[in-house]
Amino acid sequence: MIRIVLALLAGAGAAFAHPPFGVLIGLLGYPLLMILSERSDTTRGAFWMGWLAGFAYFFVGCWWVAEAFFVNPEQAWMAPFAASLLPAGLGLFWGGACALYRRFAPIGAVRVLLFAALFCAFEWLRGHVLTGFPWNPAGATWRAGGGMSQFAAVVGVYGLSLVTVGAVAALAPLIGPGSRRGRLISAGLGVGVLLAVGLFGAVRLAQAQLTFTDTVVRLVQADVKQETKWSPDAYRSIVDRYLALTAQPPAEPGGRVPNVVVWPEGALPASANDVFASADAQALAAAVRPGQTLMIGLARGEPDLMAPEGARYYNSLFALQSEGAAGLRVSAVYDKHRLVPFGEYLPLGSLMTSLGLRSLVHMPSDFSAGPRPSPIAVPGAPPAQVLICYESLYPGFTPGAAGRPAWIVNASNDAWFGATSGPRQHLNLASYRAIETGLPIARATPTGVSAMIDPWGRIVDGQRLEPGVMGVIDAPLPHPTGVTPYGRFGDWPFLIALLGGCVLSLWPSMVRSRVRASSSVI
Structure with missing residues (x-):
């Protein structure tokens, strides 16, 4: 004993x-x-x-x-x-x-x-x-x-x-x-x-000599609780909240307008297919200023006759630009590569479905995994590596030498875990990707912790929103360090x-x- x-x-x-x-x-x-x-x-x-x-x-x-x-x-x-x-x-x-x-x-x-x-x-x-x-x-x-x-x-x-x-x-x-x-x-x-x-x-x-680029990144934290997100009356207020935070002027008088605005993973309780086909696309375009890029996490469906339901579904992050009356232009799309078991896909899906486990976990269908992570071009900012939520736990997903980006965008949804230790531990774990690669991380979540993290894994002074806080961070993007030994040798x-x-x-x-x-x- x-x-x-x-x-x-x-x-x-x-x-x-x-x-x-x-x-x-x-x-x-x-x-x-x-x-x-x-x-x-x-x-x-x-x-x-x-x-x-x-x-x-x-x-x-x-x-x-x-x-x-x-x-x-x-x-x-x-x-x-x-x-x-x-x-x-x-x-x-x-x-x-x-x-x-x-x-x-x-x-x-x-x-x-x-x-x-x-x-x-x-x-x-x-x-x-x-x-x-x-x-x-x-x-x-x-x-x-x-x-x-x-x-x-x-x-x-x-x-x-x-x-x-x-x-x-x-x-x-x-x-x-x-x-x-x-x-x-x-x-x-x-x-x-x-x-x-x-x-x-x-x-x-x-x-360490922390210096900053000319790029300003706005991290939007709308404080949307997961338990209220999918209620029928919530959609309109959530969209309006994100739009207001995106369009608000710089926090400091005379401050620079952000080049990039980052929303978290699954920001809206709707798929990209529905949002982009609705009047909300025009509202998004109106909130995004000329030359500004909006990075928004949304699920999306893609027709595929080979798939069981005639379509494949992805957990994605879009880089969007406004084209005025023409609406939004998709500049780049990143599809999440490493999915959460029992949350985004059911392991051994055919067997588990036959045993009735799919109905127990309320997963009508699986997300599909995107290709292995690689940097994307972000208009108005240096190339970035997107890591969606769970992916930030994994070392080695970001090129550390050849093909190395200039920063990491970590769009996450920790609202599932409320005011527990989970979101703060996730922040600590994600920050190790900055230390390993020598790259800054811009991290956006619906309820916290959102932060700008420097290449040494430190949160830049004042650039953090705690759980339960609604607001934005307008942060200049730090320069990366030189290539780290881990980035070179893994x-x-x-x-x-x-x-x-x-x-x-x-x-x-x-x-x-x-x-x-x-x-x-x-």
């Missing part, structure tokens, strides 16, 4: 170390999990230690998914299942890592390398298997924009996870057998690594480090096994 409680505490502690909680002592959950795994009698026991810790970690980190089911009262009964089944499934990755570690754990402080490598390898898998769910990797424990987060510019958030888990796990040998000198060296190296990473980040931030250094950690930790035991085998032959 004590081991079960300790495993749950290890996972919950590591989760509470993440923003917005920031209880960094919770990082000790990783060395605790390492100790629980290696002291399990069997690999199965180690698996359950890892699974329990993972369940607690993802329950604390992802409980807010249940909030989405209260938007529709008919789905409220599913909230407890969503809050428990998601962490139960994600906990399997932690269980697998701990079981494999218990199977191969070497003797001595060198085992820290194996634990960190295996744990982070399974975290990488969590972000990729079945399209992945890379929510709250260990590296994102550090608040984006702070000194510790800056190492993501070199190795990405997965590389920072390896450094973080390895450094704190180096404290685990303090409790256990072995020479006192070796155990102290292990702990000292772990503390030294954290200090080095912090020093690197402090120097990088001290040398996850390759991280993957090589994983392999190196496994080899270095297992090599001594492999050599001893060979020696014993040779002795028995003689």
Whole structure:
């Protein structure tokens, strides 16, 4: 029973170390999990230690998914299942890592390398298997924009996870057998690594020179609650609210008129097909000034006789320009590539439909995935990479070297999750894409948090709208930094480090096994 409680505490502690909680002592959950795994009698026991810790970690980190089911009262009964089944499934990755570690754990402080490598390898898998769910990797424990987060510019958030888990796990040998000198060296190296990473980040931030382009971006936050968005009487007031915020003059007297106006994902409770074919297209054109670009997130349908319903549906972001009496001209369209399971598509759709699950989740049809993200041309602004909501969790979607854009547009809809920790955690995770690529991010959501984020992952002074606030941000677009090491090499250094950690930790035991085998032959 004590081991079960300790495993749950290890996972919950590591989760509470993440923003917005920031209880960094919770990082000790990783060395605790390492100790629980290696002291399990069997690999199965180690698996359950890892699974329990993972369940607690993802329950604390992802409980807010249940909030989405209260938007529709008919789905409220599913909230407890969503809050428990998601962490139960994600906990399997932690269980697998701990079981494999218990199977191969070497003797001595060198085992820290194996634990960190295996744990982070399974975290990488969590972000990729079945399209992945890379929510709250260990590296994102550090608040984006702070000194510790800056190492993501070199190795990405997965590389920072390896450094973080390895450094704190180096404290685990303090409790256990072995020479006192070796155990102290292990702990000292772990503390030294954290200090080095912090020093690197402090120097990088001290040398940061934030400068701005001539482009001004307006981020529109209309404070539209998801539970009221689709009521029959809401459409007109929502359209009017967005139009008024778009057309309002600059906040500061004599301020520059924005070059680009960004609305969030799914801004209006209607499809682009309906909006562009209605009188609202003229109203949109009237709100957009000459030479100004409106970037608006809307669903759209496209005829396709090969599709089950004769059409395909996309979650899209449009770049629009006004042509006066002629209405709006579509300059560019980005279709969301990485869709949300059970929210935008039903995994194993034919099977799930036959089992009746499609009716349970109230999904009459799936969205289709667009092509892999690539930058789009934005009239009146530099080329941009669009990341719609969920896509901002994924490293590597934005070209970091060849074909690199000048900024990232993150149109999101966090209104599903109300006043929970989810929207603030999403902001922190999205900000890591700025650090990794050295690109600023313009982030627009219906209810917050909307913000202009600089290339170091920091929110530009005053350029933030909290949840529940209606308003606009008129922000000059920051210049990007130079190409970052992560932008150039991606996850390759991280993957090589994983392999190196496994080899270095297992090599001594492999050599001893060979020696014993040779002795028995003689």
